[in-house]
Amino acid sequence: MTDTASRAPIQLRTPGTDVRGTVGPWSSYLTGFVLAAALTAASFWLATGHMLTPASLVAALVVLAIGQMLVHLIFFLHITTxxxxxxxxxxxxxxxxxxxxxxxxxxxxxxxxxxxxxxxxxxxxxxx
Amino acid sequence: MSVMQMASGEHAPARYHPATRFGVTGFGFYVYLLSDAILFSALFAIFAVLKGATAGGPGAQALFDVKNVGWETACLLTSSFVGGLAMLAAEARRRLPLILSLGAVFLLGLGFLSLEIHEFLGMIHAGAGPDRSAFLSAFFALVGAHGLHITVGLVWIILLLIHVQTMGFSASYRRRLFCFSLFWHVLDIVWIAIFTFVYLLGVQS
Missing domain, CATH: 1.20.5 (Single alpha-helices involved in coiled-coils or other helix-helix interfaces)
Structure with missing residues (x-):
């Protein structure tokens, strides 16, 4: 235990307080904006058109909403794994x-x- | 390593960094925002339960204007992006880009809010206020709670603009702007759920 701890090259920090990467490069904001705008436009386009059956429209809108939230979390809030x-x-x-x-x-x-x-x-x- | 060893100072973890104030405040605010998300999810649950309880009054299809919602969404999404640019300007300590981008966030937020107030007033004048049916009570509670958050955000932007004019880029400024940008991005995430589940799916049924 002591051996592995002393050999570990990682820098320990108080959990949850690592803020490196919270301000991404501006390209990340631009990517997020373009992706989110495309997904949002797709949501409105599908909802106002009449090309899907009601059940599949619900599924498509839910998937698109989850996609938009993930784009916001990853490219705007910079939450990573x-x-x-x-x-x-x-x-x-x-x-x-x-x-x-x-x-x-x-x-x-x-x-x-x-x-x-x-x-x-x-x-x-x-x-x- | 045992607790005893740590207490006696043997093999003390030399690589351990104490938390920065920026990190602690940011994490605390993040936890607050998660609790805010739980509050909104309760309002969403209420809305979903009361969706059909129109009590003979107008339903979603008769009331909601998808085009208006589209403009609101465009305002909020663009302001979220410009808010990110404001963060970058502050990191680079460039005052003019910061003021311009924060001002743009304010104007876009104001645009969103005026569209929403216009919609609310139109509904109330048409006799579809929050007192008309359980569906409308839930609608005004949910969308109104989001609008109140946006209003608080607008006041916050004014304070941030005053702060950078009077005290410049201090450590506390960086911290506060970071918390604001988290707040603003999360409000945009809540709006995604509102326009999808309340408006776009509402006008289908």
Missing amino acids: APAQKTNILALLVTLLIIGLMVIGSLWIMSQLNVHMMPMDRLMQMQR
Whole structure:
């Protein structure tokens, strides 16, 4: 343990506080801008045209939205998978887990309640 | 290496760098923004649940204007890009490009906000205010929360412009501008979710 630690060439830093690469070269902002603009234009083009079936349009828009968010994270916020950014990535993943639980859980529970709820007119009759 | 060895100073990790203030503040602000994302996801969940609860009032198809949303998106995306250029100008300590790019971010943000306020006022005048239905309450809560964040960002830009004029490029300036750029980029990410799930998918159903 001591041997490997003393031989390790990496520079240790407090987790999550590595800010190297947070300000990328201007080419990274330009790449991100062009990519994000192209994906956004594709979203609007697909949504206003009528070339896809409703189900495939939903899938396409969701994929395009995720793509745009990734472009923003990578080219604007400069979040990478570098070991130095491990804590940033972990915090992001935990946040995504919470968001997933909240959104999917809410939709699931509310749709179940909706399905199992007595029709409103019969509920009103019972209360009289 | 054991804790005892570390405490006694044996084999002390010589390569360990203490965190910089820039790094700590940046990371703390990043964690705040993640919690802000959770707040927005709660509003998204509410909107998704109440989407169909129009109570006989106007629905998404009758209310939303995709062209207006397109202009709002263009304003915000361009301002996010120019915000990145402002960061680069500050790193190079070039005052005029910084002021020009921050000013451009402000104007684009203002353009976005005025389009949004125009849309909100139009809806309220048409009798589709937040009190009309659960769907509209959820819509105004979600999109309004994003608009409030943008408003705070605009005030922040004014403060940053005053700061660079009066105190120049200090260490605190670099830190604050970095936090602002994180804030602005994350607001753009939230907007991606809003225009996709609220507007573009809203007008389909």
